[in-house]
Amino acid sequence: MVDIKLILEKPDYVVAALKKKLWDFDPEPIIELSKRRLELLQKVETIKAEHNRLTKSIPQIKKSGGDIAPVMAEIKALVSKTKEDEDELKDVEAKIKALVEVLPNLPDDDLEPGGKEDNVPFYHFGEERVFDFPMKNHVELAESLGLIDYKRAAKISGSGTWIYTNLGARLEWALLNYFIDAHLADGYEMILPPHILNYDSGYTAGQFPKFEDDVFWLEGSEPRKFILPTAETALVNLHRNEILPLNELPRKYFAYTPCYRKEAGSYRTEERGMIRGYQFDKVEMVQYTTQEGSDAAFEEMVNKAKALVEGLGLTYQVDKLAAGDCSHSMARTYDIEVWIPSMGIYKEVSSVSNAREYQARRGMIRYRDENGKTKYCHTLNGSGLATSRVFPAILEQFQQADGSVVVPLPLRKYLGGIEVLKPIKK
């Protein structure tokens, strides 16, 4: 949630910041409504104070055998005077909330304005491998190696899904364990959250009300519940409506969950296989920090994500996203993108973001600073990592002329020492 005080005090700044995010924002209605709100609030509160005073005098009047009728008449007059204002106040407050809660987070000042095309790659690792044999794409490889079964997935579920089979399942599990062990080594706390969440969780994460249509809602649950699109939604709600002691910050969590999204499908025909599906596996990192601590935490998380990809020996790059390509709730995002040879492009395997106060404001996630003052936490999240692009990248980048694939070193111990995945005979 954007700070309403900032909107009122520096509307031009907010307009300019949102413009960088390609968001056309007119602060006038909010400013007008806020003025009205204050007027009404003061009026209503003055009358309420008077009302309280009169009400408190009634027991004494009764005790001393006096007549309460005059006081009652006075109260009646007050109540009829304030009723309309009270209703309008509620209405105005609801309107303000509706206008503010849909605003995206303000981007950090140093971000480039614009959208996807304005992203700036600033770090590169590895070579874009040139093949001296006919290269296969990951769908072909996964099938010839017996790692993935798309046909049966379509049978038991539908399109946009896949089944990890045999060594494919084990390779997936190896990746997840490789990620998990790395986070544990770095002192992050492991969480396995419920996958079914309530509305407030989506609201705090900043996904609602804007993206209510992008998640899967459960039928027959009242109040309604949805299936998480990322573990971030669960992790960032762990401390909703809490005030954390200063000495417990930063808090570092990670969780493995599948992510369920309606966006699947092809948006591009080349996004075959497991590049984009309704369900994919991801290990997600989330940190809660002080306001001063979030920049360092951000660097730490970017470095962690880089280290994971680098440890696998994959060719990748890091992009600093332009303001407009950052997620709705985020002030800043770096994407780690892995080279997919068959597509000739880099695809996101991790997105590390700093939400600053945006989510904390929505979910009242606070801490007490050294002076005992409550402040909003900063929340950060980052994938570490999503497997659904890493898996194809491994197959494609590490394929050999005979159709086999070399298993990255750090995964072998999770695969019983298997070094090479070989094509299976039909």
Next chain:
RNA sequence: GGAGGAAUACCCAAGUGGUCGAAGGGGGCGGUUUCGAAAACCGUUAGUGGGGUCAUGCUCCAGCCAGGGUUCGAAUCCCUGUUCCUCCGCCA
């Protein structure tokens, strides 16, 4: 899924319509005592959101799970929801 019960401040807990910003206890903090500590005793300790004001002060509004309602007045009564507990049923 059905039937009951519960939710009060850091914790436990009293309070069933009227000065209740909520008894009492524990804990915390400060002090007396002590060389120091324990014990005892004394004192103190409501956080939060939002207004007003030159005011780290004073003051007003809201606030006893959440949201509505009844009433001049609600922690107390009514409705809805949430969570927890007990019992029954069902079950991977």
